[in-house]
Amino acid sequence: MIPAAKLTTHDLYASLVDAIDQADEVYIVAAFAQRSGVELLLPALRHAVERGADVHFLIGDYLHITDPEALAELLKLDGLSIRFYRSGGRAFHPKAYLFRNAETGLSIVGSSNISKSAFRTGVEWNLHLPQAVAPHILDEAIEAFMDLYLSEAAQDLNPIVLEAYRQEHDARQYVAEPEVDYAEQQLVMSEEILPHRVQEEALRALRETMEEGRTRALTVLATGLGKTYLSAFFARDFKRILFLAHQRELLEQAERSFKKVESNWQTAFYIGSDRTNDEQTDVLFGSVQTLSQNRHLERFAQDYFDLIIIDEFHHAAAKSYQKVLAHFEPRFLLGLTATPDRMDGADVYALCDNNVAFQMHFTSAINEGFLTPFHYYGIHDVIDYSQLRRMGRKYDAMELEQAQIDRTVSENIYAAWSKHRQTKTIGFCSSIRQAEYLAQTFREMGHQVIALTGQTINRRERIQEFEQGTVEIVFTVDLFNEGVDIPKVDTLLFCRPTESIAIYTQQIGRGLRLANEKSHCVIIDLIGNYKNVETKLMLLGTVKDKLKRGDKEPITPPKGCIIEFDTQALNIIHRMRQPNQRKLRLIESYEQLKLDLGRRPTYIEIGQLTAVPTGYKQEWSSYVGFLKEQGELTDEEIETYDANRELIEQVEKTVMNRSYKMVVLLAMLERGEGRWMEPITAEEVAPFFYEYLHAEKYREVKDAQGKVFENGYNESKIVTLLKQQPFPKMVYPFETTEDQKTLYIQKDLKTTNRILMKWITDIVHFRIESYFSS
Template identity: 45%
Template sequence: MIHHIERAEEIYLLTAFVMDSGVKRILPSLKKAAERGADIRLLTGDYLCITQPKALKKLIAELPSAEVRLWQNDGRSFHPKAYLFRFSSGGHVVVGSSNLSASALDGGIEWSLSAASDQEQLFEHSAESFMNLFQHECTVPVNIKTIERYEQIFDAFHSTKDVHKVWTQSEEEAVMFGEPEDQDVPEEVFETSVAGEIAPREAQQQALQALTETMDLGYDKAMIVMATGLGKTYLAAFFARQFKRVLFIAHREEILRQAKASFEHVSGEWTTGLLTGTEKQMNEDVIFASVATLSRKHYLDQYHPETFDLIVVDEFHHAAAVSYQKIINHFKPGFLLGITATPDRNDGKDVFAICDGNEAYNMNFWKAIQHQWLAPFHYYGVYDETDYSKIRWLSSGYDQEQLEQVQLRKGMAEKIYAAWNRHRQTRTIAFCSSIKQAEFLADYFREQGKQVTALHSKSGYSRQKAIKELHEGLLDVIFTVDLFNEGVDIPPVDTLLFVRPTESLTIFTQQLGRGLRLFEGKSHCTVIDLIGNYRNADVKLKVFDQDPSSFERDHKTVIPDMPEGCKVELETSIIDLVKEMGKNRLQVRDRLINELDDLTLEMGERPTYLQFHRMASIPSIFVKRTFGSYVYLLKSAGKLTDDEEKAADLYKDWFIEVEKTGMVKSYKMVVLLAMLERGPESWYKPVTAEEIAYSFHHYLTEKKYRKVIDFSDKKGKSLWEYDEKKVAKLLKDMPLAKWSGSSGGLVKFEDNQFLFNIPEPDDELQKELYELTKQICQYRLEEYFEKKASKPKTN
């Protein structure tokens, strides 16, 4: 291993358990590899709490450039062992029984297969499999915060259980042999595009016009939100016709193949190629690349940052993930376009900031239904009496074994069948929690004389065949496990059956979109949903709100108003359940603190105000409403240092003033930013309008959209070219005088001297006051321009 580490440019280590002794053994070689720029990634697991926290601490402390992730036990054993090395030519794979411990690497009795691969096929296949696990939803980044959380679990486990002496027989067998991984093997997708259709539809025409306008404003990034079924990929292809070289990235190979076909349909002038685990076409006009492949150093380094004129990020709600960010941060395209039907990552992680807050066009499924571009729906909520509060919740969902114990009951199958038979139409997709549930329900429906199949990674039943038979009416129901969330459209489907707890609003919205495509003879889509007291059961109904921006649902009105053709019917027990869950749901104050804790854990450090705004699943506007300032959210959550807390107490009025002062234009915060440029010791001291005129003007004109938004009046246009006297006069007439008059004495402008009338900080508080003020200023500017730039661009 050390011999390979010393030569490799990519080092991927996959080991179920990591021990301090093993880290010490190879750490010197890994540090040398990191110094020469090798791409190092390590994935380990928390199964049975064998991985040592001190080993993880050593890894992140000694290898800050390496990416380390931890697989969180989801009810299955986790103990692969593989060591992958790519060299300048060829690769090497070691697969076997050795975990990362000194005894396993040096002196223990272990069997491993070590294989060189001059043609790289073995390495490529192994590396793709590694990346699939590395990016799995069960993994979390290893940082000081996630280690602290794991260490608590580790200590509690070992305080009550000697893991080496009291393993049960099943645990021992799992440690020795493992259990098979449920993997979705991509297949060819049934192509449903209409042959010969190369002219943009109306929604696509509107989006293209919006993109033209946003480019005219000087934006080089934009996000398009379009409901499933409106042709996001074709839109990207139409838009791409004005660019020479295009990169299209997505996280699944089947999406890439479908996109490639769509682009080729729009224009035959392009040469197109796939960059995936199985194909490596890297020099064509349009490259369709999988994130797992392109995010790897070996492939990313082969492209100059300015290679592509346009980059299209499909399913843009994933774009905040580390693997996507590696790609986005590497390139400097002429334009970056993100397309998605669901703009939030992980039910709320904001991706707006990745495109400078520029949502060029939004056509969600509500608007599309009202335009008659998608089918209306009839939603039936059926009460599920299962007590989910008694089922253990793991980091990524309910404990699979415990969940199956309540799902795989004849009484549950009878209830599901009765609800389906009462409301169904002709062709149904049923979304299940697990393979066992899908097979169990398929067997029960067959006993009732229905034509059904269970479609999953182990079924051996072709997805293309299943879709074809459903289309032709040979199947009544396809029971599936997450195979139809993204990238596949089946227009004839007129019934959706949800027999799983809704743990992700993003996935629920994607699955809902599977039934809304228009089709001849289809009047509406029937949605049958079993609802119990599972997590998010009440919150999921906000998907049906036409105004999803309303953060706190009025639980007195459980059923929102529906547009013509749509309806929502909930059984009385569900209405009572939702009202009760609404009463018990955490107050906004507690949710903000919990969100701050979660982000701190995810990032490994306390988020700035801007990071909280970009990433939190609760709108940042509630920070000001609830705490007065982000500073006091931090204080309430115990996240301030002692000196920061002193500054928070001494300068409370100041922080609240910066947070709450009115902003018809951005000018006040631009002035503050210009003053902050003078540093922690001087930023609050007197300044003249002439002294900050250049910084003020430069900020508002360096980005064209800022200039258009805030210098668009007749007087402002004369300031597009810098003139110190004119800019200084604007400053005196507007932000300096107006802020002075509205601040209650905290801001003063007298005798051409502008200053902040706050107590002069001691040396020990200068940095804290400066940094906290700067965070509020940066947040307010970004939030202001996001709002101004996101005015509706649709009819």
């Protein structure tokens, strides 16, 4: 029997090992290789070589993604024939695994490069084609392989070739997105700047989202993955571009990056008195502080820009940004950030229509080899934060500072730093006084230390001293959150409670840049009984569901990373994870958002602006049920809730495999306050159902495909679909007639329709927006 061809969409590794074990000849070509993938293959390759198999490797240097250490591991294995393909900027994308013995053969061709994620966990498509199915294909594939293998572009891999590539690779890491040129001013890149693999994926996602009819998108990329260069590559598809930011340094750095991508672009600035824009300007780099002024906005037509790019998009909820966004109507709006979640409750997702086109957070970037691994040490903070007054989302600044200016506290910090530090440290403080106090403490211990704050004179010179090694540690207050980057920083010291997850994420990013002679970044973090402890720990890896006694690592870290806590810090985490703590955190989250808004949050606001929107329905069956228990409802609202509890809970909790249920509810709500709860027929829903799913390209692509929707609106087909799917799937208190033709609610309206309609409308709109954004 001829073996069948098959498609592998996950866990290619098992198939590769099995094929290597049976093959006399192995031919592997990949655009790039990571050490994680090579290490998986090495045992099977070693056995193949030992039994005399002929093994050929061809690895590419395209975009400098290949890890030099992966090549070094292959080079150690005697008996492999390895060549290195020098692409010279030409696209080089082959991924093929070819096997042959005296009796049969196999071709595996698809999407998988040599990495652990490609072999084990990633979404990959690889076609397995046995030689018996198509005998000529394997011969043609091996012939094509050898043409590349023996071409002038391929070099025999040896220590000299490897060292030359290693230097190129290390240099390339620096220019992924050099936010400030402190560390690499001497590096001049004459070659063309090309997108690396993650940027290529992001570009594809952005173009796809435009094809879906979207006009706004948010891209979340960890610091070091090249957000600015990504936006420049994307900008090539547009004629006139505005790059908007809040700092001159960010705009100047962005202009340099854009010119490297497209040297022919005419660029100009719109910052304060520096305003040189004219009709010949292709890319305008504008300060939000300047452009948000009426007299400047009025100089631009609403459609003047085809593309608007907003850097550090988590700031875009500010009124100044809102004013600019309200004025312009570009063909596309692109938001860039590493940290979209704001702790002040402001919703940046909504500014991009809840459309996150692409995201890669720093843990994923570490797994992919784009950022350096971290060794995290959670150290007990001796301050008792339960004794400090909270002012909204923060601790009272004076009480916090008074607790921090203490010899016992500073000696505890110094002891942890002395134990775990490496060569170049940034210490993050809550206040100028704390930074200066810790700097003095460390100086007394014999170290070269500076406090760098907004009041420091000649900051650039002091930073250069730090970068050059004459200063061991810098204590600062938020100066290194954005716009300044020193890749050689290898130790981060957090001397403050985490009050903003966004800022904490930015500060971690300061230490994760790749650099020569930097194997990892040490993170020394004080763990106290302050708020946000568990939330911030979730950023570092996968939180374990249960902690066993003696377990010192409550988080599974990314590849190559280490997470450890001292005993007292671990005890704090245990206490914070007790069952009753979840409800307390949800209540606190609600109270903080209520304080920020100055009123009770709506369902949409609690869903969009809190880190745990599903928690309320899980703990209280519904958000309105939570409000009732907290005494937040009026007597009229309580009556409405009690009379319609089943309906509220069902709308909030019903499973959504497709949008259909919520679209039907929208059709009911469209009839208005007086009629929305009346029975509705499939014929009445059908035109709204069709028009809603076809109103936006992304809705059509996701939920309006198949024979039912072919050839335009067909009422009988839509009615049949409604009677088969959403109508009978909507359970109590919803019911349908025996022929499934009419949907109705099994209860009479007993209380105020207006209140109930508002609640149901909010739930439906939030759920349907979340569904289409996922």
